[in-house]
């Protein structure tokens with residue numbers, strides 16, 4: 001975990017052939033890969049991402065984007081790498097699910113614009129849906145360094161899809177859990193308790209919300225934050241080709257005027273973290 | 289160290305490796321990672337006169353050893369490019385080639401005129417081959433008369449080196465190279481992407497919002513090499529070879545087939561640091577084969593005489 005680090009964002013990304021130090025299975029389709037990549041860990045800010053080659057050959061050809069999950073330190077506290085939270089969904093992520101310690105993967109990063117952690121007296125609420133938990137380990141760590149009081153609203157399908165609770169409680173995070181099947185925490189969607197707590201909170205206490213998860217969830221969080229008058233920042237996860245701004249495939253619609261005009265911007269260089277109020281949530285569709 | 293410089297008409301490049309248009313943004317995106325001046329040239333994203341939004345996502349889909357894209361030429365328009373990106377590209381010492389698009393011949397000419405008046409533009413690559421827009425572009429590139437008309441019209445408005453970029457989506461690409469040569473082109477770039485399509489069989493929907501797109505990457509390389517070879521025999525113009533290059537070895541195939549220089553597109557998405565290895569690999573090859581210049585290799589395909597049986 002980063003402790004009291006000053007982040008230097010916008011430094012040149014590096015491409016390292018990182019050794020897989022550990023592959024921790026979480027559930028039938030989820031795993032955490034720990035990668036030896038000190039050069040990336042040193043400069044990675046919360047919410048930034050890496051592009052990983054899942055095969056040495058030509059198939060799959062393109063890299064896959066992953067939020068940087070944890071900053072990994074050795075026993076002496078030195079930064080030695082990063083971890084990523086992987087969900088097996090296609091050919092590339094299936095390879096990462098099956099990766100073995102000692103394997104080497106090309107990892108390019110850190111990339112993109114980070115979450116900016118708020119200082120006290122402002123309070124921070126993180127809202128994660130499923131694998132959308134990925135950016136929040138480093139966000140929580142940065143908030144802990146600043147002494148900011150924080151809550152994690154964390155929703156998943158069922159109890160076995162909720163991970164790393166102790167990591168967050170260990171950093172002093174208050175946890176609010178929900179599951180769709182009711183097997184753990186409050187039954188239903190994570191936006192349920194979020195809406196309730198937003199309505200109940202004292203209006204004079206500044207609050208910033210950070211969200212990552214399925215688009216409908218983030219859209220709902222954006223709306224709730226807007227109604228409650230607190231800023232919401234989201235991390236989007238569109239399909240990406242290059243991660244460097246070269247291909248224009250990961251575009252998302254932002255509002256560029258008050259008349260409802262929108263403009264497509266690259267999520268890799270203008271995001272993946274966006275102020276929710278700048279996005280056109282009606283257009284941000286299933287392609288994302 | 290062999291001489292890697294190449295001449296394309298009046299233009300001399302320090303080495304034969306360029307970024308392919310649309311695969312390298314406006315170049316400035318990569319300035320933190322690599323030295324843009326170390327490339328033979330930076331070919332920037334296709335530009336129209338006005339800004340364009342492009343197609344709705346999803347814009348790309350991966351296919352075996354390749355990808356299909358339908359970006360739809362999103363871009364900031366030539367004037368903003370000149371005002372906002374050119375100063376940085378000049379400062380970084382990049383050799384800049386601009387990919388010019390148009391929906392009409394007048395638009396191609398107007399964009400080219402703006403670039404002709406801009407300091408630091410080394411050449412124009414005429415995009416008459418984008419498969420992803422409805423009007424213009426490929427409609428010129430798929431007709432011999434259209435190709436001739438666009439190239440000769442732009443030829444009249446600028447003395448900048450002019451490289452029409454040909455589409456492979458025609459029966460006989462060599463005849464298009466000939467049309468470009470007759471119209472006054474200084475070189476031809478080939479190939480642009482192959483019109484292609486991928487389907488999600490579960491939902492029975494196209495993988496791209498635009499339904500069809502252009503296939504690029506290693507999957508297309510053997511066809512692109514063949515087309516360079518065919519054009520080499522049809523025209524005297526220098527050829528800029530493009531299609532699926534991921535290594536020095538791949539590039540050598542293009543040189544031997546008849547390309548004076550090459551462009552790298554999709555492979556840059558996979559490895560933005562690819563460039564140093566390309567020049568080093570070609571240099572090592574030239575040393576190993578006792579060749580002092582990469583230019584000596586161009587078109588040196590040796591076809592063994594058929595053995596009698």
Ligand SMILES: Cc1cc2nc3c(=O)[nH]c(=O)nc-3n(C[C@H](O)[C@H](O)[C@H](O)COP(=O)(O)O)c2cc1C
Nearest residue numbers: 308309310334357415479480504505531532553554
């Ligand atoms: C995402 C993407 C965008 C492209 N945009 C352009 C463009 O704006 N103008 C153009 O002439 N070619 C464009 N191309 C075609 C490439 O410049 C190149 O001709 C083609 O991709 C084949 O080379 P490759 O296999 O090395 O990628 C684009 C290709 C891709 C993959």
